[in-house]
Amino acid sequence: xxxxxxxxxxxxxxxxxxxxxxxxxxxxxxxxxxxxxxxxxxxxxxxxxxxxxxxxxxxxxxxxxxxxxxxxxxxxxxxxxxxxxxxxxxxxxxxxxxxxxxxxxxxxxxxxxxxxxxxxxxxxxxxxxxxxxxxxxxxxxxxxxxxxxxxxxxxxxxxxxxxxxxxxxxxxxxxxxxxxxxxxxxxxxxxxxxxxxxxxxxxxxxxxxxxxxxxxxxxxxxxxxxxxxxxxxxxxxxxxxxxxxxxxxxxxx
Amino acid sequence: xxxxxxxxxxxxxxxxxxxxxxxxxxxxxxxxxxxxxxxxxxxxxxxxxxxxxxxxxxxxxxxxxxxxxxxxxxxxxxxxxxxxxxxxxxxxxxxxxxxxxxxxxxxxxxxxxxxxxxxxxxxxxxxxxxxxxxxxxxxxxxxxxxxxxxxxxxxxxxxxxxxxxxxxxxxxxxxxxxxxxxxxxxxxxxxxxxxxxxxxxxxxxxxxxxxxxxxxxxxxxxxxxxxxxxxxxxxxxxxxxxxxxxxxxxxxxxxxxxxxxxxxxxxxxxxxxxxxxxxxxxxxxxxxxxxxxxxxxxxxxxxxxxxxxxxxxxxxxxxxxxxxxxxxxxxxxxxxxxxxxxxxxxxxxxxxxxxxxxxxxxxxxxxxxxxxxxxxxxxxxxxxxxxxxxxxxxxxxxxxxxxxxxxxxxxxxxxxxxxxxxxxxxxxxxxxxxxxxxxxxxxxxxxxxxxxxxxxxxxxxxxxxxxxxxxxxxxxxxxxxxxxxxxxxxxxxxxxxxxxxxxxxxxxx
Ligand code: SF4
Ligand code: SF4
Numbered sequence: 085x086x087x088x089x090x091x092x093x094x095x096x097x098x099x100x101x102x103x104x105x106x107x108x109x110x111x112x113x114x115x116x117x118x119x120x121x122x123x124x125x126x127x128x129x130x131x132x133x134x135x136x137x138x139x140x141x142x143x144x145x146x147x148x149x150x151x152x153x154x155x156x157x158x159x160x161x162x163x164x165x166x167x168x169x170x171x172x173x174x175x176x177x178x179x180x181x182x183x184x185x186x187x188x189x190x191x192x193x194x195x196x197x198x199x200x201x202x203x204x205x206x207x208x209x210x211x212x213x214x215x216x217x218x219x220x221x222x223x224x225x226x227x228x229x230x231x232x233x234x235x236x237x238x239x240x241x242x243x244x245x246x247x248x249x250x251x252x253x254x255x256x257x258x259x260x261x262x263x264x265x266x267x268x269x270x271x272x273x274x275x276x277x278x279x280x281x282x283x284x285x286x287x288x289x290x291x292x293x294x295x296x297x298x299x300x301x302x303x304x305x306x307x308x309x310x311x312x313x314x315x316x317x318x319x320x321x322x323x324x325x326x327x328x329x330x331x332x333x334x335x336x337x
Numbered sequence: 338x339x340x341x342x343x344x345x346x347x348x349x350x351x352x353x354x355x356x357x358x359x360x361x362x363x364x365x366x367x368x369x370x371x372x373x374x375x376x377x378x379x380x381x382x383x384x385x386x387x388x389x390x391x392x393x394x395x396x397x398x399x400x401x402x403x404x405x406x407x408x409x410x411x412x413x414x415x416x417x418x419x420x421x422x423x424x425x426x427x428x429x430x431x432x433x434x435x436x437x438x439x440x441x442x443x444x445x446x447x448x449x450x451x452x453x454x455x456x457x458x459x460x461x462x463x464x465x466x467x468x469x470x471x472x473x474x475x476x477x478x479x480x481x482x483x484x485x486x487x488x489x490x491x492x493x494x495x496x497x498x499x500x501x502x503x504x505x506x507x508x509x510x511x512x513x514x515x516x517x518x519x520x521x522x523x524x525x526x527x528x529x530x531x532x533x534x535x536x537x538x539x540x541x542x543x544x545x546x547x548x549x550x551x552x553x554x555x556x557x558x559x560x561x562x563x564x565x566x567x568x569x570x571x572x573x574x575x576x577x578x579x580x581x582x583x584x585x586x587x588x589x590x591x592x593x594x595x596x597x598x599x600x601x602x603x604x605x606x607x608x609x610x611x612x613x614x615x616x617x618x619x620x621x622x623x624x625x626x627x628x629x630x631x632x633x634x635x636x637x638x639x640x641x642x643x644x645x646x647x648x649x650x651x652x653x654x655x656x657x658x659x660x661x662x663x664x665x666x667x668x669x670x671x672x673x674x675x676x677x678x679x680x681x682x683x684x685x686x687x688x689x690x691x692x693x694x695x696x697x698x699x700x701x702x703x704x705x706x707x708x709x710x711x712x713x714x715x716x717x718x719x720x721x722x723x724x725x726x727x728x729x730x731x732x733x734x735x736x737x738x739x740x741x742x743x744x745x746x747x748x749x750x751x752x753x754x755x756x757x758x759x760x761x762x763x764x765x766x767x768x769x770x771x772x773x774x775x776x777x778x779x780x781x782x783x784x785x786x787x788x789x790x791x792x793x794x795x796x797x798x799x800x801x802x803x804x805x806x807x808x809x810x811x812x813x814x815x816x817x818x819x820x821x822x823x824x825x826x827x828x829x830x831x832x833x834x835x836x837x838x839x840x841x842x843x844x845x846x
Contacts, residue, residue: 112628220550232613
């Protein structure tokens with residue numbers, strides 16, 4: 085017992101200050117991309133062809149990146165001869181609408197349209213049932229880590245629960261293999277309404293790197309009514325936490 | 338041909354003209370494979386490769402114990418062959434996989450059923466399903482059943498209580514006691530191997546990175562060694578060193594997480610919460626190198642995309658030291674607690690003999706006293722210079738051994754990384770120009786944190802992948818978990834499961 089107390093003292097207090105203070109992100113972290121098509125040379129489409137998930141499109145000299153597909157590999161940045169695409173360290177990537185994930189140089193301010201009903205119902209307590217549907221265990225790990233003392237998700241009233249019957253919503257990772265479709269739908273149906281649906285990671289939003297494989301469903305976008313999209317491959321835990329807190333109105337601005 | 342052995346010395350790189358691998362007739366093949374495996378070798382890969390005449394080559398890659406060579410044996414099959422599982426139980430999932438992927442019937446296989454629940458890859462050869470008639474549903478298959486008045490069956494999953502990947506578990510119980518557990522997977526099947534065929538293309542590298550997302554460094558290193566073999570390029574000592582450091586960081590993070598999870602499963606919360614946090618700190622070290630906590634983007638064909646320069650090395654060393662101090666404190670606390678040890682010891686026990694029969698690899702095998710480690714058997718140049726040469730520390734094959742072996746490996750990896758960080762390595766980071774040679778077979782092996790990762794590629798006339806085979810260590814080890822559960826309390830399942838911590842997506846691909 086004394087040993088337990090002694091080690092408790094030694095290990096100290098480790099919970100981060102987020103959202104009150106800025107999070108500590110790795111120096112080479114890739115967050116929100118910044119696009120500057122004015123720099124693009126004529127007829128250049130190098131980044132379009134190199135992107136492994138076809139996240140980049142070009143229309144009338146404008147570049148668009150679909151964050152719902154992007155796996156943040158940085159290849160488009162590295163290949164661009166003119167630095168027309170760069171990545172900031174901005175971790176705030178979550179949106180409530182699929183279309184808002186498609187960004188261009190015109191995207192002045194990122195839109196996060198909070199849903200007042202969700203804030204009213206779940207603002208103080210949100211219990212989530214996580215379903216891994218073809219997730220590679222990285223998105224899962226970055227959800228799991230939120231429950232550790234480092235992030236202490238519980239202090240915001242958010243908790244992952246074991247049964248869909250105890251849940252207010254479902255959080256899905258992975259592209260939804262054909263073999264997981266039924267289980268996912270059953271879990272969703274077992275949660276009583278009203279309920280929220282959260283897609284975490286490129287896979288769950290669009291199929292990610294698996295998009296187009298006949299073995300998967302290209303994510304949950306067409307299967308369930310999604311309330312929150314959190315892009316990344318995997319999203320940094322801070323990006324996930326930030327998204328969850330915005331959804332329930334604990335981060336405003 | 339009979340009796341003649343084809344041995345290949347395996348160094349850092351390995352490839353061979355595909356046509357140079359002699360074809361044996363079916364019986365001869367079977368005899369040779371069984372003889373080799375009975376004579377203390379283990380399976381690296383055992384898979385089918387579609388030929389132009391719509392027949393299938395079955396290729397066995399066998400790894401003799403403690404030797405620095407491998408054996409490749411092949412035969413051509415149209416419809417069926419005599420299964421080897423009766424003689425070699427460790428082949429049983431491999432033969433089921435061949436039946437499922439290529440519609441080949443392994444005659445007299447004792448437990449023939451699908452493993453990933455998908456339609457056959459070979460036109461007009463479906464063994465399990467008639468694609469026009471049956472809808473394929475996961476786990477819709479026979480399960481082994483124990484009959485009797487007081488026997489009951491418990492079915493768990495695919496969706497589990499925590500944030501974990503899906504899989505289905507069927508227990509045959511007598512009261513609390515588990516007579517038999519059968520594990521049915523396939524829910525994570527995303528078609529990776531099929532999508533790799535025809536590559537390498539712009540997706541290939543990323544499919545490999547996420548084949549098992551917690552083993553990104555392990556699988557990407559294995560893949561890149563294949564590319565380097567097939568294009569005959571050498572990586573620099575510097576690139577080798579960065580890969581080795583990243584591989585051990587991956588091991589550290591996962592082993593730490595596992596020890597925390599084991600503590601949580603017996604309700605010992607202090608170590609559970611410390612390790613949970615420390616695992617995150619270790620992942621952050623990988624992120625310090627490349628920006629991503631799982632090491633996405635570090636390992637690339639021809640070398641690595643990120644350097645560990647002097648300043649990075651210094652910072653890594655310091656951070657590692659702090660983490661190790663806290664980790665030591667957290668683990669010792671757990672190991673000194675009698676109530677924890679009472680739960681760990683004698684739980685989920687596998688004998689060395691059983692582990693060998695089932696063909697276990699990695700930590701789970703070492704915990705049974707089997708001295709197997711690719712870092713020792715087929716080291717890279719850096720691993721030769723800074724060797725891992727300790728024998729396994731435990732032999733008891735229980736949860737305790739699997740926990741203690743991890744702690745031992747954590748200390749080994751810490752020491753290895755610290756040594757490397759003090760050194761300077763020369764050479765360029767990456768050789769970006771490469772082209773695969775046609776009609777060759779390449780093989781590579783890496784000791785990932787769970788165990789032996791094996792990839793095999795065969796190129797076509799144009800130097801594209803005609804076939805890409807991935808064998809995650811979990812594929813060898815899932816049966817080990819099932820057998821470890823025999824005569825255990827069903828309530829000990831979570832603990833046993835954590836002590837193996839196998840990959841669902843690595844198995845399902
Ligand atoms: S960073 Fe995103 S947009 Fe750029 S190449 Fe990679 S996946 Fe495509
Ligand atoms: S989005 Fe990326 S990290 Fe998440 S499950 Fe898919 S492949 Fe894995």
